[in-house]
Amino acid sequence: METLLLDSKTWLLVLTGAGVSAESGVPTFRGLNGLWEGQPVESVASPEGFAKDPLRVWRFYSQRRAGAAEVSPNPGHTALVEWERHLGDRFLLATQNVDGLHRRAGSQRVVEMHGNLFTTRCSNVDCKRAPFPDTTVYPDGTVPGCKDCGSLLRPHIVWFGEYLDPADLERIQGFAQRAVSSGGRLVFLAAGTSGVVYPASGMVDQVRAMGGETWLVNLETTESALRFKHFIQGKSGEVLPKLGRLV
Numbered sequence: 001m002e003t004l005l006l007d008s009k010t011w012l013l014v015l016t017g018a019g020v021s022a023e024s025g026v027p028t029f030r031g032l033n034g035l036w037e038g039q040p041v042e043s044v045a046s047p048e049g050f051a052k053d054p055l056r057v058w059r060f061y062s063q064r065r066a067g068a069a070e071v072s073p074n075p076g077h078t079a080l081v082e083w084e085r086h087l088g089d090r091f092l093l094a095t096q097n098v099d100g101l102h103r104r105a106g107s108q109r110v111v112e113m114h115g116n117l118f119t120t121r122c123s124n125v126d127c128k129r130a131p132f133p134d135t136t137v138y139p140d141g142t143v144p145g146c147k148d149c150g151s152l153l154r155p156h157i158v159w160f161g162e163y164l165d166p167a168d169l170e171r172i173q174g175f176a177q178r179a180v181s182s183g184g185r186l187v188f189l190a191a192g193t194s195g196v197v198y199p200a201s202g203m204v205d206q207v208r209a210m211g212g213e214t215w216l217v218n219l220e221t222t223e224s225a226l227r228f229k230h231f232i233q234g235k236s237g238e239v240l241p242k243l244g245r246l247v
């Protein structure tokens, strides 16, 4: 198997998706046994779906909270922690996962692009109440309300048709720009993602345009795999611990 050199010139930007948590027992979204299979994604992961049936949306996220609370990080998560310890500020982890497993494993330089399953916020955009930590698994048939304004509370998750936090995108872009302007070697590695959800799916092209190296670790070949220079097919929990060559 190829190895990825992680030396003092390397700036490593990692993007993870649901596949990285699969070996911990968290279901993926697409593919065999994916969560979206047989389920119209808009009904649980869009503002329209929430407006139409908030009970169904909270049932879905309460189930995911209960599931994610029971699982533990796997060797793929741990490998990323080791790489971060080695590279320090020349490492950044952007994740599409909302399960919180990267932080639980010990990753610190993490951008949770799609939000966090264990954070809740008010659905009223004019409400002053800030997003807050919330591990509650709401009983079936319950939709929590805001104590400040009475509106419905919602999961702090980026749904389809919603924008990502511009500060998150700036942090990712700023990292890649610093790598290039400092004369470093920019490396982008994506793992466990089907590469179909924008803007995360566009990161590989941006890095290539900046002259960076691109690596993909994924269980299946996807259409997006063609856009990476290096593709290693396999499970992230098996590949990542063997991939990095720390010097």
Ligand code: NAD
Pocket: 030, 036, 040, 041, 042, 045, 046, 114, 158, 159, 160, 161, 162, 163, 164, 196, 197, 198, 199, 200
């Ligand atoms: P879109 O406009 O619906 O969403 C794009 C934006 O929403 C991106 O910024 C994306 O990052 C963000 N986003 C919102 N909710 C998200 C979530 N739960 N997970 C990840 N990212 C999320 O455009 P699109 O993604 O190109 O989708 C077009 C249409 O296809 C939408 O109606 C969408 O719901 C649907 N879709 C269905 C599936 C499926 O598996 N059934 C997958 C992707 C998209």
Ligand code: APR
Pocket: 016, 017, 018, 019, 020, 022, 023, 028, 029, 030, 031, 034, 096, 097, 114, 191, 192, 193, 194, 195, 196, 197, 217, 218, 219, 220, 222, 234, 235, 236, 237
């Ligand atoms: N190791 C590596 N890859 C794996 C593993 C594994 N053990 N198991 C599954 N995979 C791969 C699958 O082959 C698939 O290509 O992980 C990928 C998971 O793809 P998706 O389920 O589409 O997940 P993701 O790319 O994270 O989805 C992006 O879509 O609906 C939204 O909010 C959701 O953040 C998510 C976004």
Ligand code: ZN
Pocket: 122, 123, 124, 127, 128, 129, 146, 147, 148, 149, 150, 151
């Ligand atoms: Zn409120």
